Amino acid sequence: MPTTDLGAALAGVRALVLDADGVLLYAGQPLPGAVEALAMLDAAAIPYRVVTNFSLAHRETLAAGVSRQFGRPVSPATIITAASAAAAYTATHHPGEPLLVFASDDAQREWDGQHLVSPAEAEDPATPVAAVVIGDAGDELSFRNMNTAFRRLRSGAAFIAMHRNLWWVTAKGITLDSGAVVAGLEEALERRATITGKPSPVVFREALRELAGDVRAAGGPRLRANEVAMIGDDLESDVAGAHRTGLRGLLVLTGKTDARGLASAQGAGRVRGPAVPDAVGESLLVVVARLVGRGAATDGAVNAIEAGDGPR
Numbered sequence: 001m002p003t004t005d006l007g008a009a010l011a012g013v014r015a016l017v018l019d020a021d022g023v024l025l026y027a028g029q030p031l032p033g034a035v036e037a038l039a040m041l042d043a044a045a046i047p048y049r050v051v052t053n054f055s056l057a058h059r060e061t062l063a064a065g066v067s068r069q070f071g072r073p074v075s076p077a078t079i080i081t082a083a084s085a086a087a088a089y090t091a092t093h094h095p096g097e098p099l100l101v102f103a104s105d106d107a108q109r110e111w112d113g114q115h116l117v118s119p120a121e122a123e124d125p126a127t128p129v130a131a132v133v134i135g136d137a138g139d140e141l142s143f144r145n146m147n148t149a150f151r152r153l154r155s156g157a158a159f160i161a162m163h164r165n166l167w168w169v170t171a172k173g174i175t176l177d178s179g180a181v182v183a184g185l186e187e188a189l190e191r192r193a194t195i196t197g198k199p200s201p202v203v204f205r206e207a208l209r210e211l212a213g214d215v216r217a218a219g220g221p222r223l224r225a226n227e228v229a230m231i232g233d234d235l236e237s238d239v240a241g242a243h244r245t246g247l248r249g250l251l252v253l254t255g256k257t258d259a260r261g262l263a264s265a266q267g268a269g270r271v272r273g274p275a276v277p278d279a280v281g282e283s284l285l286v287v288v289a290r291l292v293g294r295g296a297a298t299d300g301a302v303n304a305i306e307a308g309d310g311p312r
Contacts, residue, residue, distance in 0.1 A: 009250060009279035010291045014220070014227045015211040016041065017204065017247065020052040022233030022255015023284050025069070031254050033285030035070050040285075044292045047214040048078060049207040051230075053163045053197040053237075055083035056136045058109045077210075082162035082197030083107040085206045086133050089160065089196050090114060097130035100152060102137040102145065102178075103162075119145045122152055131158035134185070134193070136178050146181060153189055163197035199241030204230070208247070231287055233257050235265065235275040243274035251277035252284055 018024060024034045041048050054062070059076040066074045083103055087110035090099055098115050100122045101108060108116070119140070121127045129152045134141075153159050164179040186192055196202045212223040225246035232238020233255030242249040253259050262280065265271050281287035 006250075006279040006281050006287065006290050009248060010229065010287070012227055013229045013248065013291060014223060015046065015215065015229075016048040016288075016291075017207045017211075017228060017230040017242065018048055018050045018284065019198075019230075019232035019234070019238050019255075020050050020054065022257075023231055023252055024050065025066075026255060028069075030069055031283065033283050035072060037283075037285045037288040038070070038074075039072070040288050040292050040294065045218070046291070047211050047218075049080050049210055050078055051080045051198060051203055051207055053082045053165065055081050055086075055107055055162045055197070056104050057081075058106045059084055060109075061106055080203060080207055080210070081107075081110075082203065083135055084110045085203040086135065086160055086162050086196040087111045087114070088206050089194070089202055090131055090133065094130045094158065098128050099131050099133060100129050100149060100157070101133040101135070102140055102149070103133070103135040104137060107135065119148050122148050125151075125155075129155075129157045131160055133160045133162070134178055134182050135162035141178060141181050146185065150185060150188060153185065159185070159189065159191065159193040161193035161195055164193075164195060198234075198237040199244070201241070201245045204242060204245035204247060208245070229278075231281075231284060235271060235277070239277045240274040248278045249274075250287060251280045252282065252287060253280065254283050 023031070025031060059079045059081060062081065063074045063076040063079055090111070091114060096115060098117045099111065100119065101111055101116055117127055117129060122129050132149045132153050134149065161182040162178065164182055165177040166179045166183065167174055168177045182193055194202065208225055208228060211228060215223040226248065229248040229250055230238055230242030231250050231252055233252055235251065235257060239249035239251055251257060251262070253262065257265070262271070281290070
């Protein structure tokens with residue numbers, strides 16, 4: 001039950017934060033109209049950031065893959081992952097300090113220029129560790145390494161995690177995610193980690209900081225949080241996460257939450273508080289077209305979704 005219609009919800013919006021899965025992509029493939037929507041934003045000079053909890057790759061690697069899928073260049077600078085948000089967080093809160101970071105080799109490049117120590121080095125109590133970062137590191141999340149992390153955290157190191165996702169779906173099927181390790185460490189330590197991915201305010205603040213820089217570089221007036229809209233497919237991670245950071249939160253029906261799922265959630269009273277979207281759009285293309293004043297251009301995409309020809 002959005003409080004306003006789509007046009008009113010977008011009034012005064014000067015920048016966007018976009019979810020990836022369910023908004024731009026579905027099952028690894030571009031959603032209908034997604035490429036056109038990004039082209040519209042570029043043509044209208046509306047800055048945006050794509051925010052995703054996917055953290056196995058550096059933004060350059062991720063952007064290269066998306067560029068191939070979309071058939072158009074996607075700049076790494078427009079992407080924020082849970083890993084890049086964690087690296088930005090440690091650069092701000094632990095500048096120059098030794099960090100024990102568990103991430104894939106590719107994602108660890110986000111920490112280039114920061115002081116990293118290896119798990120083997122961290123086993124030595126004489127090696128200082130200011131913060132431990134837990135992310136998607138595959139077999140590096142071994143009992144031995146997590147025991148080392150546990151000891152350093154008990155000794156006072158800051159506890160940072162990319163996300164709390166307990167499982168996800170890979171080519172091999174349902175797979176345990178690093179959030180399960182985070183939950184175990186939190187229970188053992190009796191304290192919570194600082195989460196840098198969605199729905200944490202950390203990643204939304206990083207997106208706002210970067211977008212404000214874009215606006216400032218273009219000579220525009222100072223960007224305020226309520227002039228930024230998050231467009232996502234998840235009522236909690238996207239809509240509620242954005243609202244808790246002062247951004248607007250809009251829902252599209254091309255991913256986790258389709259029209260039937262939204263109606264069911266509303267009927268059961270599960271859509272309340274910050275999870276109530278400011279408005280609902282059929283797709284990213286519909287929302288962007290309304291923002292730039294080209295609503296009529298999306299009729300075909302809308303009809304396709306209503307007819308069931310879309311990804312859901």
